[in-house]
Amino acid sequence: MEMEQTVTYLVLIPLMPLVGALVIGLLHMFTCTTRPLSERLYGILGVTGPVIATILAVKTFFELKGMPEEGRYFSQKVFTWFNVGELDVAMGFLADPLSVLMLLFVTFIGTLIHFYSIGYMAGDENFGKFFAYLNLFLGSMLILVLADGPVVMFVGWEGVGLCSYLLISFYSKERDNVLAGNKAFIVNRIGDLGFILGMSLLFWAIGSGGFDYLSLRENASALAPGMGLAICLLLFVGATGKSAQIPLYVWLPDAMAGPTPVSALIHAATMVTAGVYMVARFSFLYVQAPLAGAVVAWVGILTALLAAIFGMFQKDIKKVLAYSTVSQLGYMFAGVGVAAYSAGIFHVFTHAFFKALLFLGAGSVICALHHQQDIWKMGGLKAKMPTTYWTMLIGCLALAGCPLLSGFFSKDEILYMALANGYPGVWLVGVLVAAMTAYYTFRMFFLVFHGSARDEEAYAHAKESPKVMTVPLVILAIGAVFAGYLNLPAIFGGHQQVTHWLAGSLVEHHPHASLGLELLAIAASIAAFAIGAFIAYRKFGQGAEEPEFQGFAKFAYNLFYVDQFYHAVIVRPYKAFGAAIQRTLEPYVTDGHVKLSSLLYQLIGQAFKVFQVGYVRIYAIYMVIGLSLMSLFLSQTLN
Amino acid sequence: MIAELLFSVFAVLAIIGGLGLVLARHPMNGAICLVMTMISLAGLYSLLSAKLIFVLQLIVYAGAIMSLILFIIMFLNIRKEDLPKEEWRWAYYLGGIVVIAPVGLLMTKAVKALPGSEASIMGNGFGGVKEVGVVLFREWLLPFEIVSILLLVSLVGAVVLAGKRRVEQ
């Protein structure tokens, strides 16, 4: 690195929300039981950090843009974090095209959701706590994004996990919410195990020359193929935990127990995409291990399929969105798996807009219906909530992959790249999932907004949400429409700006464009959207009654009983093992050597007791016998 | 010659006395036998030129200690039924001899290895009161004093133990 470009404000970007979290947290902690402070104060404090971070993020973007394409990055090493032997980890931050892209939308959507939350959380007794956690989350996410090496990234990685736990179990008086939080944290930690091991292996393989992305990337060619595969797969285990992929996706639907802004920010737009970001970050490793890429792609697309199947039968509006998130994350992994890193990241980017929009819209609906989340109890809200309706429509179209909206471009790019990079199977499944996506999205949409009200009383009280909630919806809707045009492929007359922008951060091979393949991919995507949306319209467009699920539908509605399976195969045996240790293993087996030795002592004591007859004469006899034996022995040796 | 004869007589008497002690059923008989052994031993001491010990053996052992024992035996007025029934007595004798034999044999072996020496009577005051006294108070003063403390302790102890009845009353 002959020319280290250094800026000093990079650290401020994550630091601002963190300071905000600290201040709000301390204020709330010391006042909440005695003299709660006003929501206005917390609101102002809460948005300050994110707003400053956003401004700094934009500044960073423009500074970066002003640099030549080669070596387009800033870095800042704040201090040496720890230095042990060859391991030298700095608390360093790196702004390169990839992280800045993430940085921009994370701060932007994060800030929006902070504003939205002021409206959504109004009246909650833990208003201050919520903003402390939200700020903490944003800070951690920014550390994750801006980290200059895997270890610092891991700080953010775990930090967002912690905040996710805290926010899922935010309504902690109810056991189920806390259990959902626990589940999220524990499942995430299982993934983290993979991350830590992968990171350690990576260090021992090529990390001694500096354990940050730039040095690693330089030394990546020294990696042995088998080692590269192992590292990539272990890191991907971490990604499956954080980004809810098979087999660790089970926590995300449960995570909807948290407040809706949390679901939008953490469990749709930002945190869950960290895994995709990580794979893209390590693109220089994954290109060396195509097998790992294939695993990633197939796990991703199968997750997409599975989640889409689940999504088609859910009745909780947030669960539908949750499964659609899992499904879209699957697409992203398929993208990065087929080595189309920029396409995957681009989908992360567009998805953040329309999924945050959908969640916030859902939150608006839920708020209006007094925390009713069952779509079979909604209906006809189009008239009551026009802003929400139109913005949600845009979100749904984008998610379903309607042409000319953002989701279409990014999804299509992934599917085209799958085809172009030689994964026709992934493409085929992807197209199928696209149709299913359109179906469940519009199923939800029609049930909520069209037809007639199914719950008259709730319907009567429903009204449009306040400005502080609808304005973010509108902004996000604009984003959901236009985000896709940032990376318009040549076939639509664009220049793929995002892909070019990211080229400096990613190691990616662009296949030679084949017009036929590209047209095929586009046609298939459009057809999938049309078919899915049409079926949904036919079934639900005019209103429908809640069906009784039978056969496969019931099986899918119950999520293939995967939770029950995990419970029976992992959780129960684990607890049973714990109980067994407590009841039998600990007292009788591991303590066995202690018990045995004390028993042995007792037995020996009992044995010697026989000799202790108590009669003096007998003791005298023992003595004489001893004397006699000694004499015999001595008379042998004498002479 | 006469000394050897005397030795033989005393030795036989001493052994007979010892055996009598061990074999006698009633302790009174045993005590009488023991007195006989002690007197024989006194004779042997005199043969070994231990004049003071000869006297002490007669006065202290055969006289004081043995009469104390006899006195107690008579004082307790032991009848036949007071004595423990020793059914397996002969078996114990036999076993005892078998067990003790190696001890005796070993010691005999050791003694045999000693340089032989005549046990003739020594003149020039060997074992006399004055000479033993000089050794006692010159070289053995501390043990002597300790023994005197021991005697005092046993005296007190005996009084406490035997006098317990009065406390009970």
Next chain:
Amino acid sequence: MIADYLILSIILFCIGILGVVSRRNVFTVFMSIELMLNAANLAFIAFSRLHESMDGHVLAMMVMAVAAAEAALALAVVILLHKHKSKLDTNMFSLLKG
């Protein structure tokens, strides 16, 4: 011969042990111990004569003193035993039974 005295001493000592080991009568056991002490005394005196040194005599005196002390205590114990149990059996002392 001094050795003869010593052998006599050994014989008496062994007889004493035999008494202690094989009899249950308190008096007999006690007197057997006295016999052993006497045997030891004889050995002392004999060795004293052998080495022509009077230390053995002093030791014999001390043994006598110890024997006297022992007699006083032992007889007190015997009296107590007889008083409480009316027996003279050493098997009465069996508190040490494990």
Next chain:
Amino acid sequence: MFEHILSVMIFLPLLVGVALLILPVSKNGVRILGLAVAVVVLVCGLKVYADYSGGGGLEFVEKLNWIEGLGISYHVGVDGISLFVLMAAAVLFPMVFMLFTAKSKAYYCNLLIALGAMVGAIAAADLVVFYIFWEIMLLPIFFIIGLYGGENRIAATIKITIYTIAGSLCMLAALVYVAVAHHTQTGVWSFEIARMASLELQGGFAVAAFVGMMLAFGIKIPLFPLHTWLPEAYTEAPYSTTFILSAIMAKIGVYGVIRLVVPVFEVEMARYAIILAYCGVIGLMYCGIAAIAQKDFKRMLAFSSASHMGIIALGIFCMNVQALTGTLFQIVAHATSTGILFLFLGILEERTETRHIDDLGGVAYKAPVFATFFAIAMLASCGLPGTSGFIGEFLIILGAVKFNMVIAVLAGTSVVIGVCYMLWLFQRVFFEEANSKTANFKDLSAYETLVFLPVIILILVMGIYPQPFIAKIEPAAQKHILQMATQDNPQLAERLDESGLLKLTND
């Protein structure tokens, strides 16, 4: 004064403790005096920390001939390895005088004696001095648990005492063996620890001595399967004593392995490290899983502590700089996290009068400060980045990956196992609805907040900016590993022999 600073730290608490036992001073007076002594030790400790140059050798050395014929001397000193254990003891000890009131003044006196003995064992540079303080350390614990413990205190006391003494006797035999070996190899009697490192020990006796020493330290740490005294002792002991046991004494076991076993028995260590490492990870998993089944939160934390000790011990057996540094760092980190958790649980029991997890709930709403502090300590003990727990755990796992992949994977499970029971505990105690036991739960008072605040800050500082600590540890760890590497490599060792490593050098 400053040249005898270690002696002051050792003997001041010991003598004051014994003197206060005898003198007629009131309970409160003893508490205040005890606190004063602990603070003096803390100040001395800080002085040592500040003046420590970080070169990797012994500093603040005091040496007095004691039994010259056998080369035994009163010899103390501090290096990077002992410095941190020493600091853990010095920093955390004042807290035990600040928080809980004891039943009698003897309790405080025993604590003081324990402090002196622990500092002595940590600073000892002579085998005999080490052994003596090691044994003295047990005495106050014996009295405290036996006199002031819970319901089953007698059984627990007997178990911990006999268990530990059995180990100590094995160690004594091993120490004597080592000293005799030193005499045969060099012709000079010496019990100096630094000299033992240059010995070449081989054959059955060496293995036996190694096993004996490992038994003693393995029991103290405790290493699976020698941990069975721990749940009982930790549960029965008063909270401040459990705190000392888990935060400091267990660490002295780890320290002993690093200080005495690793340099002296390099060959055996290299050969049996894998077995010991398996003991560590199995204990880590076993105790972690056992913790989930506990109904009593103190017992749960006892198992948790045992589980963490497994991974801390593992760091030694991996035998590389990263893992060893991680272990040393984790010694302090674990003391500040799990140790503090014991104190928190003490407060919890004091206020709710129950130890049953199912009896509690909703404390977080009543006591936000308490809940926040508890959460921070808990997360540190789970090894969350940004807290002290992460650095050590990460370094150990990193080292383990180099050592053996299977071990590393098993060690990594600590990441998962730890959160399972901790989150469950947190949920059942702090979340959910409050009940009659917790409805009137009082938050930490300002005084208590101030007592805990430095440790909470320490947890965060050590997580966010650990380099100043690492910089003091790492040279000593490097030196240690280098020493082992030269002994492991016969060629290298031969060369060093010629250049006189076996000579009596004290570098």
